[in-house]
Amino acid sequence: MDQLEIFKALSNKTRLQILQWLKEPEKHFPPQEHAAFDEVGVCVGQIQQKAGLTQSTVSEYLSILQKSGLLESTRLGQWTYYKRNEEAFAALSNIIKSEI
Template identity: 35%
Template sequence: MLRIPAGQRRLDILEWLKDPAAHFPAQRHGDPARDGVTAGTVARKLGVPRSVAETHLGVLVDIGLLRTKRIRWRTYYRRDEMRIAEVARMFEKGW
């Protein structure tokens, strides 16, 4: 799923979320490192409509690589480091 052309965008999102403070501007609500970033913030970084970013983020949530958190009326996305490490181990073992 990460090897298709759209997968590069998903890999970029995962990379940016390793250090969100370095890749995204400050937010009005929520700490980027602790809470994550919104789909709108990711969309601006990717240069795509928010709905496109939400699709990419939704795929990453569905496969367990991102977690969500609701703050006020927005959803914030952050990496699930334990799940990412688990998936990496599966690939190392030749899964």
């Protein structure tokens, strides 16, 4: 768990928003065709549309969040789904409470 990498990942307004959207996907995204929110999360295209940035930028952002450990990704056919890794958030909360 690289703290610095995590804080850098969190240092962007859009990335913070994405994390919050993914907290309650059913509240922020239309139903998906090929997979359930709880299982795999939300696909890149839906997140991109909501973010209002280009596909390449959002793909990059999701990759940053994944590398930091805050998101997990699943490839299903031509779609990549991202969902939160709640353990990572809990661990981060504890690190702030005890280590930092």
